[in-house]
Amino acid sequence: MSIAKKIYINRHFNAIIVLGCGSMGRRRKRKLKKKVKKFLIMFLITTIIIIISTATYKNISKKSPSKEKTIVIKKNTSFKDKIKKECKKISYCNNKYIDRYYKYYKNNKKLSINDIITRVNLGLDYDFYTHTRKAKDLNKDYILVNKYSYLEEDYIPNNLEIIPEEYARSGMRLVKNAKDAFVAMAREARKDKRPIIAMSSYRSYKYQVNLFEKYKEADGIKDADTYSARAGFSEHQTGLCVDIYDGVLDYTNFEQSDSFDWMQKNAYKYGFILRFPEGKENITGYQYESWHYRYVGKDIAKYIHNNDITFEEYYIQKIDKNN
Template sequence: MKKKFKFKKSVKVFFFVLLVVGICFVAYNVIMNNDKDNNYNEGFGNNQNTDKIDETLLTLGYSEEDISVLKANLSDSEISSLDMYDDNVISFVSNKYFNFNNLERYITYSKNNNYDVDEIITHVNINIDKPFYSEIKTIEDPSNLLVLCNKYNALPSDYEPEDLTEVGSSGIYMRKEAAENMYQMVLAAESAELNVNLVSGYRSYDYQVDLYQRHVRERGQEEADRVSARAGHSEHQTGLAMDLSNDWSLEKYFEDTELFEWLSENDYKYGFILRYPKDKEYLTGYDYEPWHYRYVGVEVATVIHEEDITYEEYVMKYLTTN
């Protein structure tokens, strides 16, 4: 009897505990539901959206791990507009210079070439996945000292720098800052007992029209495009470029001269860069021109010198905002 009574008591305790747990459970749910109702427009709505995006990405073929990389590198709107899968997407988005607007071009370019991810991103950002002189943009700020003028970016036909200044008494003109630095560079080269000829500085749009046409007549258009700029695409129209020589000619053998060697070591100290380096034609659009120097200022020229990159790469890395 005593044992049975004890059993009944423990049953009562059991039901009491069950009742308390039950009340707590109901109370918790009521509170949480109220919370959800209150925050429906913010938190709850977003969670639902995120789940949907994750689901879409999983369906496209991205793994959970991929999705967290995508979320770490892309904005919400970029993620929701991602509608394709490619093996390389994850390594593209992780690249420092990745631009979401170029994603399809990175994928197409990577399929047609054997470049690594860095090269693919760089080349596409520079536009060289597109044919030269295709989709030409007119330069909005042609008087900017860091203007990028190439086969994709054209100067307005009426652009003429306002501060053209003669370099020494050479009869050759450049923008004032470039002219002053060129003059100092020539003096320094001369004090190293080197002979320097200034062959060509500022050239007007109209002059370039004639020059390019002459090349086309003499060599045909394809060859003319390798060695000469179409009007509006010549750096000489910026007033920031200069062709240098030691014997008035502009020939490849200039690279074997002492002057060229001196320039290779000293041009950046005066703010100049070799604009069309050897083996970089695919980036710059021009055949190697050991004689063509472009003024970009000492700071930028130093970076280009140290990193051994073309101006196109410099602009992509340091001046382009995605």
């Protein structure tokens, strides 16, 4: 320690002692008081600076990117772990899609794990008409054709038969199973005074090309995509679906007819489902169509009716489990 410093400390030490004695000269006393005051102020300022610095450092540490990154990774890992765990219990979960499930979950956090898996397996994490594939299950009642699953230009279903004209516009055709079921349904509906008439059924690839082009010209491709299918992606090419009306109202107003109520209660008993229900547009890819019915067979129709799901969901969860 330097001599100067020693003297300084001694002076202060003496000053503090002397301050309490009361036997000093007034001038010296005042001088000492000043020094003590100065010392205390310096001490206070230093303490405040130390406190502020410590608090700021703690704050910065909390917000540091490295810590934030750790939290994200933790969340990420835990959800992926959850999916992996659930995957073993869910028969239609596919381990190779774990990253896609996670990505879809991040944008759809309110969905259940089952819904996330179903939608990703359907391809809904990709835009419509991207990542398409050839339809499987050709000539089966449970074939899936939608905006990700297409039929080739030369696909014509087996066993197309004409629907009798008492229940259809002239020349309407359906695959035999669907036609028989439709006739039985239309007969029963007529008995109940709730007529249903087919106004569009099987449509060839070429027919759909022209139809879609017409809609595209009228409304633009964006709107046309919401109510009409591009060629190859139309379910009408399967010969398993039918657009109906009650013989009076325009088919687009079918929902307002008594025949629609009859269909709501009875269609599934004949193996038909309302294919594009209200509120399921983001799964089916189409706006609600009260007039478009699809034949899937009695068992599947009953399951879909009882569980209030779309054919897409049924297909992923029950048929194409391995995707």
